[in-house]
Amino acid sequence: MEHLYRLTLSCPDRVGIVARVSNFLAQYNGTITEANQHADMAEGWFFLRNEIKADSLPFGIETFREVFAPIAADMNMAWQVNDSRQKRRIVLMASRDSHCLADLLNRWHFGDLDCEIPCVIANHDDLRSLVEWHGIPFHHVPVDPDNKAAHFAAVSELVMAARADTIVLARYMQILPQSFCTQWSGKIINIHHSFLPSFIGAKPYHQAFERGVKLIGATCHYVTEDLDAGPIIDQDVMRVSHRDTIEEMVRRGKDVEKAVLARGLRWHIEDRVLIHGNKTVVFE
Amino acid sequence: MEHLYRLTLSCPDRVGIVARVSNFLAQYNGTITEANQHADMAEGWFFLRNEIKADSLPFGIETFREVFAPIAADMNMAWQVNDSRQKRRIVLMASRDSHCLADLLNRWHFGDLDCEIPCVIANHDDLRSLVEWHGIPFHHVPVDPDNKAAHFAAVSELVMAARADTIVLARYMQILPQSFCTQWSGKIINIHHSFLPSFIGAKPYHQAFERGVKLIGATCHYVTEDLDAGPIIDQDVMRVSHRDTIEEMVRRGKDVEKAVLARGLRWHIEDRVLIHGNKTVVFE
């Protein structure tokens, strides 16, 4: 895989941002392999993502950060530059349902998901064997309904110990405490099994069945304090009909869920998702 | 176009319904060109639609009704049989937006929508020339915000005078009175510009934009007393991204709206939609 630096930034829109960034890169002879920009005219906000060949630059990622910092400061940029060789550390959280977890693990195992998975945390023990076959530590942290705080304390400790930078809720069926959501803001990715904002909360396929919709869907989004209301990364749907029972919807919906989650996570890993307020800019 | 009888029925499920119906048709040598059935196991309800070649039977539609009535009564069927040569009479209602109306008129004009359109009713006069070019009477019935009842009384009269059996709200932006909805239950088709139940009510594209969804959609449904909550006939979606302004969503959404409305209306015309409670069985 090519060695790249990924620069992403957002700032108030004004004339000359691209000139400034591209001059900076051209000055050091940096080869841009992919470039995306977006100007939100209504918000007056500008977004940019550049992929640069690491070995076209005369310095490493630390120096990159140093020399770019003054430009960023001058333009009030929220920004980061990441090294594609420093892999993201993604902790997966699950419950009993295997489809999303198994799908992510397979993609990772066979080289289609470029990250580290330091561990999997689940509130049931069912998926231990699946996870351990992949050589990944599995932590079973049960939930005591009378003391959920203990569960989340243990989870929090494991996540810290794993030096995670991202948490993926791969059909982990618990609602996270607000403090945890705030602490990990923009770093927790959930897959919700409906096309949000339809069918927020529990049992969305049951809700969909009751309403008699002709499409079911899934939504990959960042978790915030508000249930199922965080910034949406991606969504997709599939057709259903009067023939489909709830069980059939649940079964068929799995294919949408895993596809949408894998796509959203991949974009996140490749720094393609910029959060702005409660929305995302996705440079896919 | 082939001359067909379209038999649709629903009734409590039990052994022998299909045998009874197919024996009836076989006894008269009726040729079935298309047959669909559905047993809703949870509800214990059975649905059937048969298309029969009219000239394979030794009698006309009236006699069909007479000879089939005892079977239907015996099985507690809600049923009807229609003659494909007796075209549906569809009144279209519109406002200022042309896309759905123009699309339906074109399909009708060039033979892809097999019905009569006795008239178009609109609360603005903008689309008169479009409608009249097709040789269809256009009634401009303005809405006085202080006396909406007068508008709906006039509409009601025009619909009755047109001997309509179906009303299509082709982006007609008024909320119908409850009494009208009740009177025309199962006979008013609306196109809502969102994937319901998301974004009920006014300005769904604005709501979609605010929420930052990655899909916009449209829903074709029967109108009931509850706003945007009636039985759904069809839905579809299209992708949007951070680049799309509200205006762009509105523009692009038109293509979904007109496709979904045309499809749903066609199914209705061909007796493919059976309403049961707040859901539909669609034998497409």
Place this chain on the structure above:
Amino acid sequence: MEHLYRLTLSCPDRVGIVARVSNFLAQYNGTITEANQHADMAEGWFFLRNEIKADSLPFGIETFREVFAPIAADMNMAWQVNDSRQKRRIVLMASRDSHCLADLLNRWHFGDLDCEIPCVIANHDDLRSLVEWHGIPFHHVPVDPDNKAAHFAAVSELVMAARADTIVLARYMQILPQSFCTQWSGKIINIHHSFLPSFIGAKPYHQAFERGVKLIGATCHYVTEDLDAGPIIDQDVMRVSHRDTIEEMVRRGKDVEKAVLARGLRWHIEDRVLIHGNKTVVFE
């Protein structure tokens, strides 16, 4: 899972087929849970699939076959009736690519694919560990380019020993000998990584890239003597753009391939696919 008998049949179209079949079932008090029919008017051919609750009938599958045989003979039916409890025996064949194989194994493992998988046969040893973790025997049968016959003889023996009724080519990259295709006619399912008939043969993503298409796809079909030309069970596509390299197409196409193969195989297992000439009737 419910205990069902699945009756499928096809025969020359005539009046009274449905009456005959439904009378037969009603006479024995058989409860039909799902019924599909299709009359191909151009070909004059009739197709039917019924699912019947096994315990609603007073006899087992063998007696079912005996008592139905005279009706079938009388109407020149090609037919079969299967017992949902007698699971299909599916041999999977693979090469080095894991995505389709891993996907099918996971679905099977977690209960979403109702069949037996007596063994996996591959011409490379790479996927042994994956397969064996699922507790399924893995046979590595290498291909000697100078003596392919030996490979296919060994494969044939293994398939027979496994008492397979269906063979799935889950990205098995060898062309099967004609005699093998003939022997297993209608029982070998392949996934081809293009929307056939575009890009027959080797390296379809390369062909797609060269042509500059904006959609890539996958096709699940029965294997016949003619390469990639057998009856199509299902197809699907996804969008690509000028940004996608061949490698990216290959990576992204995997999601379509595995979804289409899983869907097609499921329909096959549930007796939903009837082959007629070089086409299929799919009662999904």
Place this chain on the structure above:
Amino acid sequence: MEHLYRLTLSCPDRVGIVARVSNFLAQYNGTITEANQHADMAEGWFFLRNEIKADSLPFGIETFREVFAPIAADMNMAWQVNDSRQKRRIVLMASRDSHCLADLLNRWHFGDLDCEIPCVIANHDDLRSLVEWHGIPFHHVPVDPDNKAAHFAAVSELVMAARADTIVLARYMQILPQSFCTQWSGKIINIHHSFLPSFIGAKPYHQAFERGVKLIGATCHYVTEDLDAGPIIDQDVMRVSHRDTIEEMVRRGKDVEKAVLARGLRWHIEDRVLIHGNKTVVFE
């Protein structure tokens, strides 16, 4: 509609292109409202499209061209800059089928297609009334099978007289002479009623029906000397099944055809399509 300049260019890839272009724009205080770039690493070719607010620049389009020319020359750019207020002049060509033509005319009529349509040319007279209602001149130029050259000579003259910059074949069923294709290279847009490269040539729905595909599609492409083999702008598909006759495929396919053509034409009008060899870069 906002007043914009649309700059598009392609050239051999090298360091500093974006810097050069963005410096140029920043120097004159130009506000970029949309920016897209693409580096084709395999071909070593670079593509760019910028939309600039016209009134943010201190000069008009002619001066823009003058001051940008030296940069373009220095970097061996193929380039153009267009003024959104100088509308494209699109000649539509049709035969008897109305769906694509009616759809484009409606979009134009109601403001969703920002161009001039100086005239419609057809080899049959059927659609005259439709076209003339929109206030657009209609030219009926019949085809004499024994003297097609006369037809094309007349067409050529009309297109020149209309000062067209683009020709759209809206289901115009004639094969254009090679010389005409060469003369209008990159300026003739066709809608082909299949997902190319499947089903090149005549009667693609018949070919699709024969092959038993489960998807039908449409392809919008630039016309070249090779039949149905020019650079693809856009494609889409829809599901079909064993129930669909050829007539039904033809009817349903119309919706894909008109959607794909309208989308492709819109991108062309907005200078979003850059041709490179036999492929397109589409900055949608």
